Amino acid sequence: MRVAISYPPIVNADGQKAMVSQNRNVQYFKKPTYLLPVTYAQAATWLKQIGHDVYWDDGNAQLKSYDQWLSDLVSWAPDIIVLESTTPVMKFYWRVVDQLKQLLPASIVIMTGYHSMRKPEETMGESKTDIVLRSNHVDFVLSRLVPYIESNKSWRLTCPYEGLVIRMGDNQLRSTGNFRQVEPLEKSPIIDRDLVDWKRYAFENGNYLQTPGTYATSVIRDCMFGKCTFCRYNGPDLTFSMMSIERSLDEYEDLIINHGVKEIFDDSGVWYRGVEARKFAQGIIDRGLHKKGCYFGINTRFEYLDEETIKLMAKANFRFVLLGYEAADDETLQRLNKGYQLQHVESCLTWMSKYGLHPHLTIMVGYYWQTQEQLDKTVSEVRRLMFSGLARTLQVTLCTPLDYTPYHQECIDHSKLLTNDYDDFDMSKLIVKTPIPHDRYYEAVRQMYSIAFHPKFIARQIAYLFTFRKRDWQFLFTYSVRAIRRVRQHVFNLTKNASQSVY
Structure with a gap:
């Protein structure tokens, strides 16, 4: 499958960029600090290793405008788009998801991040997000979830993996419960530095x-x-x-x-x-x-x-x-x-x-x-x-x-x-x-x-x-x-x- 791990550029009224990736707390900076999102980089590496086509899509670090970021993502036409959310940018992300679903109706949007994992019903109610991932172990969950979606057309109904809230219909959600990490951290791969274009950070x-x-x-x-x-x-x-x-x-x-x-x-x-x-x-x-x-x-x-x-x-x-x-x-x-x-x-x-x-x-x-x-x-x-x-x-x-x-x-x-x-x-x-x-x-x-x-x-x-x-x-x-x-x-x-x- 074609999987995009995406960070859209977010710019406030002062012309400052929101630093979302790998930050404990989001802040806006005129002179940004681009931080490599480590767990997401491991997820990208893992997905590539098991045969998926991964698009590392950090619009901030790549110095893209929002329009350029959106145009490039739509042109690539991913099967799955993964976003990372946190409280100060939630309203922005909800608007982005709805725009993506309009431009890429066949793409599955997965929302991750600490805010949505703790308030999944809110994100589902405020946007057309397909899945909220209720774990910060995105590498472990995506390494199972993406292959399952690829091989099961009825994945919304049958996906057995823990830590998900899945949209079944306009007003129906399905929860698979809390994610429990039972596998050692050792299983997640060391980051593929070329894949994530490490020098940008x-x-x-x-x-x-x-x-x-x-x-x-x-x-x-x-x-x-x-x-x-x-x-x-x-x-x-x-x-x-x-x-x-x-x-x-x-x-x-x-x-x-x-x-x-x-x-x-x-x-x-x-x-x-x-x-x-x-x-x-x-x-x-x-x-x-x-x-x-x-x-x-x-x-x-x-x-x-x-x-x-x-x-x-x-x-x-x-x-x-x-x-x-x-x-x-x-x-x-x-x-x-x-x-x-x-x-x-x-x-x-x-x-x-x-x-x-x-x-x-x-x-x-x-x-x-x-x-x-x-x-x-x-x-x-x-x-x-x-x-x-x-x-x-x-x-x-x-x-x-x-x-x-x-x-x-x-x-x-x-x-x-x-x-x-x-x-x-x-x-x-x-x-x-x-x-x-x-x-x-x-x-x-x-x-x-x-x-x-x-x-x-x-x-x-x-x-x-x-x-x-x-x-x-x-x-x-x-x-x-x-x-x-x-x-x-x-x-x-x-x-x-x-x-x-x-x-």
């Missing part, structure tokens, strides 16, 4: 100090913690599974030796910890990959890596480590169910800084309970960590309830939402009732991002030059140019609605 990414960079095939599917209330990796519809260390090392070796990759980031919800983390780092060293000039990066959690592990990872040439800091008060961390204590933050960051890693903190503001005191404490602590050199970079976002996560449902249950219009969920403004005016949170965003221009921060980066580590020189003289551009963009995106502040 290799340069415009703030996580890379060196390019070309790429995302690895994730070693962890979903998250081994999986309890943070604001995160999509939370709920009975998600499962935790792990890929073997040797298989991942094989991919790293191929990316470095055969593709010339200079930085590899694993965007697993949380990367290996403990013995697996040490075995992976030692495997990099044993294969000599740490001497190839390539940096490695991961997502992790505070308290997941001890000093011994961090020291070994530094030897293996790990650099970028993303940590969810979220806030600097215990009440917020408890309400978010973060599962770590603030008292352990300092030691973790101290070890990373000591061994030359570059910790990146992610912070959110605008929780519906966040007081001025809590907000000030977060800003103060972030400034301290950045000025002291314990953290090297940061990312601030507005806490926006998305995709019917526990936090989203909590906001609904407590009547905290200020809007029900999904278009307002794009993280460009606060949409929850808060105890202080929204302008206070926007100002906190400005204060934290302004750290990048503060003399204390700049002096700290200059001091790092005396470590004579290549990465520290690159950070100051190469990365900083790109970072300043992105800092300005983030500040604009997150504070442009400040004058409309309500609470």
Whole structure:
């Protein structure tokens, strides 16, 4: 069958593109970051391996206009079109589906993504979608579903596979229940880099100090913690599974030796910890990959890596480590169910800084309970960590309830939402009732991002030059140019609605 895995370009009134693929939360950017959607790339690879004709159709990364994207897709005339949905772009996607069904009436449209998988009846009611895939394991489900559709004309009635809501008629739906992953992650293939045109994602990414960079095939599917209330990796519809260390090392070796990759980031919800983390780092060293000039990066959690592990990872040439800091008060961390204590933050960051890693903190503001005191404490602590050199970079976002996560449902249950219009969920403004005016949170965003221009921060980066580590020189003289551009963009995106502040 002819299968298109498609990402239509989505542009807002400010001329900014929506970043949908591989993002925890959709945001609009004038200078986009094109992220390889790893699980969908595995799905495309798997379908190709079992004999289907796959059209990798990322209109954003391919720099297409919407009209060009639509014309190219219609010309290719796929049997199946796969789309990925999330809350801020749902209304757009519903319109796209209906347009596609008008232009390609014989094509089967499959909607995937966290929003639709949790509200399938809504997507079916608001559009002419044929199937909603109720699992984020799109690779496993599509590898079964597509061959079944091909060989069974009555597939709508007879398809036995779990995790689907199927349109039977205008007003009839058929659910096959919840998807349960019983097969190992190992069965899903390593990404075919040529198929997904990987170089389109290799340069415009703030996580890379060196390019070309790429995302690895994730070693962890979903998250081994999986309890943070604001995160999509939370709920009975998600499962935790792990890929073997040797298989991942094989991919790293191929990316470095055969593709010339200079930085590899694993965007697993949380990367290996403990013995697996040490075995992976030692495997990099044993294969000599740490001497190839390539940096490695991961997502992790505070308290997941001890000093011994961090020291070994530094030897293996790990650099970028993303940590969810979220806030600097215990009440917020408890309400978010973060599962770590603030008292352990300092030691973790101290070890990373000591061994030359570059910790990146992610912070959110605008929780519906966040007081001025809590907000000030977060800003103060972030400034301290950045000025002291314990953290090297940061990312601030507005806490926006998305995709019917526990936090989203909590906001609904407590009547905290200020809007029900999904278009307002794009993280460009606060949409929850808060105890202080929204302008206070926007100002906190400005204060934290302004750290990048503060003399204390700049002096700290200059001091790092005396470590004579290549990465520290690159950070100051190469990365900083790109970072300043992105800092300005983030500040604009997150504070442009400040004058409309309500609470």
